[in-house]
Amino acid sequence: xxxxxxxxxxxxxxxxxxxxxxxxxxxxxxxxxxxxxxxxxxxxxxxxxxxxxxxxxxxxxxxxxxxxxxxxxxxxxxxxxxxxxxxxxxxxxxxxxxxxxxxxxxxxxxxxxxxxxxxxxxxxxxxxxxxxxxxxxxxxxxxxxxxxxxxxxxxxxxxxxxxxxxxxxxxxxxxxxxxxxxxxxxxxxxxxxxxxxxxxxxxxxxxxxxxxxxxxxxxxxxxxxxxxxxxxxxxxxxxxxxxxxxxxxxxxxxxxxxxxxxxxxxxxxxxxxxxxxxxxxxxxxxxxxxxxxxxxxxxxxxxxxxxxxxxxxxxxxxxxxxxxxxxxxxxxxxxxxxxxxxxxxxxxxxxxxxxxxxxx
Amino acid sequence: xxxxxxxxxxxxxxxxxxxxxxxxxxxxxxxxxxxxxxxxxxxxxxxxxxxxxxxxxxxxxxxxxxxxxxxxxxxxxxxxxxxxxxxxxxxxxxxxxxxxxxxxxxxxxxxxxxxxxxxxxxxxxxxxxxxxxxxxxxxxxxxxxxxxxxxxxxxxxxxxxxxxxxxxxxxxxxxxxxxxxxxxxxxxxxxxxxxxxxxxxxxxxxxxxxxxxxxxxxxxxxxxxxxxxxxxxxxxxxxxxxxxxxxxxxxxxxxxxxxxxxxxxxxxxxxxxxxxxxxxxxxxxxxxxxxxxxxxxxxxxxxxxxxxxxxxxxxxxxxxxxxxxxxxxxxxxxxxxxxxxxxxxxxxxxxxxxxxxxxxxxxxxxxxxxxxxxxxxxxxxxxxxxxxxxxxxxxxxxxxxxxxxxxxxxxxxxxxxxxxxxxxxxxxxxxxx
Numbered sequence: 001x002x003x004x005x006x007x008x009x010x011x012x013x014x015x016x017x018x019x020x021x022x023x024x025x026x027x028x029x030x031x032x033x034x035x036x037x038x039x040x041x042x043x044x045x046x047x048x049x050x051x052x053x054x055x056x057x058x059x060x061x062x063x064x065x066x067x068x069x070x071x072x073x074x075x076x077x078x079x080x081x082x083x084x085x086x087x088x089x090x091x092x093x094x095x096x097x098x099x100x101x102x103x104x105x106x107x108x109x110x111x112x113x114x115x116x117x118x119x120x121x122x123x124x125x126x127x128x129x130x131x132x133x134x135x136x137x138x139x140x141x142x143x144x145x146x147x148x149x150x151x152x153x154x155x156x157x158x159x160x161x162x163x164x165x166x167x168x169x170x171x172x173x174x175x176x177x178x179x180x181x182x183x184x185x186x187x188x189x190x191x192x193x194x195x196x197x198x199x200x201x202x203x204x205x206x207x208x209x210x211x212x213x214x215x216x217x218x219x220x221x222x223x224x225x226x227x228x229x230x231x232x233x234x235x236x237x238x239x240x241x242x243x244x245x246x247x248x249x250x251x252x253x254x255x256x257x258x259x260x261x262x263x264x265x266x267x268x269x270x271x272x273x274x275x276x277x278x279x280x281x282x283x284x285x286x287x288x289x290x291x292x293x294x295x296x297x298x299x300x301x302x303x304x305x306x307x308x309x310x311x312x313x314x315x316x317x318x319x320x321x322x323x324x325x326x327x328x329x330x331x332x333x334x335x336x337x338x339x340x341x342x343x344x345x346x347x348x349x350x351x352x353x354x355x356x357x358x359x360x
Numbered sequence: 361x362x363x364x365x366x367x368x369x370x371x372x373x374x375x376x377x378x379x380x381x382x383x384x385x386x387x388x389x390x391x392x393x394x395x396x397x398x399x400x401x402x403x404x405x406x407x408x409x410x411x412x413x414x415x416x417x418x419x420x421x422x423x424x425x426x427x428x429x430x431x432x433x434x435x436x437x438x439x440x441x442x443x444x445x446x447x448x449x450x451x452x453x454x455x456x457x458x459x460x461x462x463x464x465x466x467x468x469x470x471x472x473x474x475x476x477x478x479x480x481x482x483x484x485x486x487x488x489x490x491x492x493x494x495x496x497x498x499x500x501x502x503x504x505x506x507x508x509x510x511x512x513x514x515x516x517x518x519x520x521x522x523x524x525x526x527x528x529x530x531x532x533x534x535x536x537x538x539x540x541x542x543x544x545x546x547x548x549x550x551x552x553x554x555x556x557x558x559x560x561x562x563x564x565x566x567x568x569x570x571x572x573x574x575x576x577x578x579x580x581x582x583x584x585x586x587x588x589x590x591x592x593x594x595x596x597x598x599x600x601x602x603x604x605x606x607x608x609x610x611x612x613x614x615x616x617x618x619x620x621x622x623x624x625x626x627x628x629x630x631x632x633x634x635x636x637x638x639x640x641x642x643x644x645x646x647x648x649x650x651x652x653x654x655x656x657x658x659x660x661x662x663x664x665x666x667x668x669x670x671x672x673x674x675x676x677x678x679x680x681x682x683x684x685x686x687x688x689x690x691x692x693x694x695x696x697x698x699x700x701x702x703x704x705x706x707x708x709x710x711x712x713x714x715x716x717x718x719x720x721x722x723x724x725x726x727x728x729x730x731x732x733x734x735x736x737x738x739x740x741x742x743x744x745x746x747x748x749x750x751x752x753x754x755x756x757x758x759x760x761x762x763x764x765x766x767x768x769x770x771x772x773x774x775x776x777x778x779x780x781x782x783x784x785x786x787x788x789x790x791x792x793x
Contacts, residue, residue: 008439008440008515009439009519010439010440011438011439011440011441011518011522011527011528011570012522012523012527013527013566013570014522014525014526014527015468015527015559015562015563015566016468016470016471016527016538016558016559016562016563017468017469017470017471017525017526017527018470018471018559019470019471019472019473019474019545019555020555021470022470022474022475022476022479023472023474023545024474027474027545027546028545031544031545032544032550032553034544034546034547034548034550035548035670036548036666036667036670037547037548037666038666038667047546047547047548055546057546061391061392062392062497063391063392063393063394063397064394064496064497065394065397065398065494065496065507066394066397066494066495066496066497067397067398067400067401067405067493067494068401068405068409068484068487068488068493068494068495069397069400069401069404069405070392070397070400071480071481071483071484071495071497072481072484074477074480075477075480075481078477079477084476084477084478085474085475085476085477086474086475086476086477086480087472087473087474087475087542088469088473088475088497088498089473090498090539090541090589090590090591092496092497092498094497097546115390115392116392117390117391117392129500130500131500132499133429134420134423134424134428134429134430135416135420135507136431136446136448136462136464136507136508137429137431138429138431138432138433138448139429140429142427143420143423143424145394146383146386146424149386149389149391149393149394149395150386150389152391153388153389153390153391156389156390156391176686177685177686177687178685178686179500179685180500181500181591181594181595181685182591182594182685210729210730213729213730214688214730216687216688216689216690241686241687243687243688249432254428254429255428256427256428259427267594269588269589269591269593269594270586270587270588270659271586271587271588271593271601271656271657271658271659272586272587272658272659272660272663273634273635273636273658273660274636276588276593276594276693278594278691278693288427290382290424290427291382291383291385291386291424292385312629312630313626313629313630314630314634314660314664345690346689346690347690
């Protein structure tokens with residue numbers, strides 16, 4: 001018997017790959033030695049090194065979930081019109097690095113001809129940072145790629161130009177775990193009903209103490225149901241967050257009557273000007289209306305338009321609202337302010353107005 | 361290939377093709393369509409890609425109809441590792457058997473997401489042979505996601521990707537794949553060598569990624585400045601943010617050029633008035649003055665005047681611990697527990713790595729199951745964490761001192777003495793041991 005044939009290949013634990021082997025030679029040569037940058041047009045960055053070297057970056061939007069044909073097409077463009085070196089941004093935009101300015105215009109033309117929008121720089125609406133949804137997630141309330149396709153079709157114009165007051169970062173998430181993260185606008189699934197429990201399956205599928213421990217409001221307790229060990233939910237306490245669903249799939253949280261979409265505003269990662277902020281609830285209970293989600297698009301459109309009309313240059317969404325105040329935000333967007341906008345979680349008191357500062 | 365079939369098997373372009381009326385509606389519009397890509401794999405892909413994609417599209421359209429997902433998790437891994445694969449088994453495999461297993465490989469990208477077209481093509485070739493032909497650049501975890509293969513394909517694809525120089529990322533209760541911004545490679549605002557910090561820390565702690573044994577996930581993210589392009593403060597348990605201690609560098613001639621281009625009022629509105637600590641004045645001769653003692657290194661003025669202003673020369677990092685999203689106690693941002701650490705020399709990097717190891721070890725020893733380190737700190741209090749890490753308290757760690765009087769302070773004098781002793785040492789005075 002051939003010993004070697006039956007011995008599995010053990011992994012070579014190489015860890016994080018060394019990027020210098022893939023990096024554009026001008027980036028490699030000027031690593032840590034850059035001087036300044038500007039943006040000759042939307043979608044193009046020019047970085048100038050202290051050595052005098054110049055590198056142009058052309059940024060284009062992708063669908064993130066890419067078939068090999070699309071990736072090869074992007075590579076063909078990179079070989080023919082650029083220098084064969086690319087990178088991706090955290091928002092799934094592809095960036096072509098080119099040393100020769102003469103290559104920039106033909107590269108842009110080639111990308112646009114193949115349907116890849118060039119933009120996403122500066123005060124634009126960049127690609128939505130998003131999650132997996134129905135395509136691959138085990139606990140999704142909605143699809144991600146579909147919502148994003150709809151939103152970016154609507155916002156395409158704002159991706160290819162820099163006409164917003166400052167950059168707009170949108171995220172989407174298919175459940176309240178919020179893998180898409182904080183954003184100027186966050187489009188997130190918000191469940192509205194407690195989990196529906198299949199008591200026949202709980203004992204076999206779920207580690208019950210772990211599920212009890214997972215609940216943020218201690219609403220779950222062990223129970224015997226129809227003679228079987230199961231779990232029950234105190235529905236008066238339940239906040240419908242879905243935290244019990246991943247460790248216990250028989251506690252189904254998603255469903256046509258429960259899966260709604262909420263839109264949050266004013267999240268900011270950057271420390272520029274104001275400190276980083278979390279996004280805040282703008283509107284909830286929008287329908288999960290595949291394949292176009294028109295109600296979500298309409299609400300996002302209202303928010304973006306009000307911000308674009310009203311904010312000062314360099315104000316991010318949250319900073320604009322901070323200046324004009326929440327009464328004006330709800331007035332300008334035409335959205336409703338309800339009791340559900342009043343926070344009830346730990347620390348909620350710090351979100352209230354403890355002053356005589358009011359706006360009319 | 362799964363069935364050894366040549367490409368002339370036209371099953372997926374014939375009668376067996378699932379209709380996808382709802383997905384078809386996502387092919388119009390100016391943004392690139394993922395549906396068009398999936399269909400191309402179905403119609404023109406390698407034979408194994410075609411069948412899998414036909415059933416995947418069928419299942420996805422079914423999801424669009426029912427407005428529900430139909431995947432369940434499970435356990436799939438490669439030889440030698442415990443994590444890095446996201447297993448997916450279909451709950452509707454009777455209708456869509458060819459995509460009944462649709463596992464994802466999380467693969468760590470090069471730090472800073474640099475690629476050549478050559479290496480991207482090689483990845484495509486591997487995934488066309490052993491998977492579905494669908495790749496996401498990148499997932500929210502920071503990984504390249506090779507989406508869709510069966511259990512056998514997982515090992516084959518990994519072996520070839522590993523030969524190409526790539527390794528699996530993190531999943532489950534483990535060290536997770538890290539992210540770093542473009543930084544030193546292309547950005548003048550970068551205050552440290554992100555590639556080195558990223559690779560050194562992750563590759564030192566790699567065992568915690570490949571063999572999950574932590575209480576819960578642990579994420580590192582590396583941003584070269586306070587613009588925090590990889591969202592570290594919100595999303596990382598351990599955020600490394602570039603900063604500097606000395607003065608912002610001002611090129612007054614370029615300040616004048618900027619003002620001549622955009623106007624004085626616009627400069628006052630967008631630079632002077634937007635400084636969060638009112639640290640900037642504009643002189644009558646169009647030169648800028650910055651009160652660097654008040655400056656908080658937020659990056660705003662440098663972002664606006666990219667040619668005239670730049671970070672100082674005495675550079676390093678701030679480290680913030682404990683960022684995470686809602687589950688379980690609510691959103692947390694990182695707490696700035698190391699306001700400044702120099703990060704230039706080999707010794708500096710060793711110190712950073714040692715601190716990272718200490719924090720992860722503390723997390724492993726003290727966090728409850730399914731608790732993030734931010735929650736642990738919230739539960740035990742920041743002073744206990746600082747004591748364990750042997751870090752002295754610093755006013756840069758807080759927005760303001762405590763407002764609650766519920767604290768026992770009978771050793772206040774001893775603690776104050778430590779503060780004065782530290783201040784004396786920092787001032788270069790000799791202090792008796």
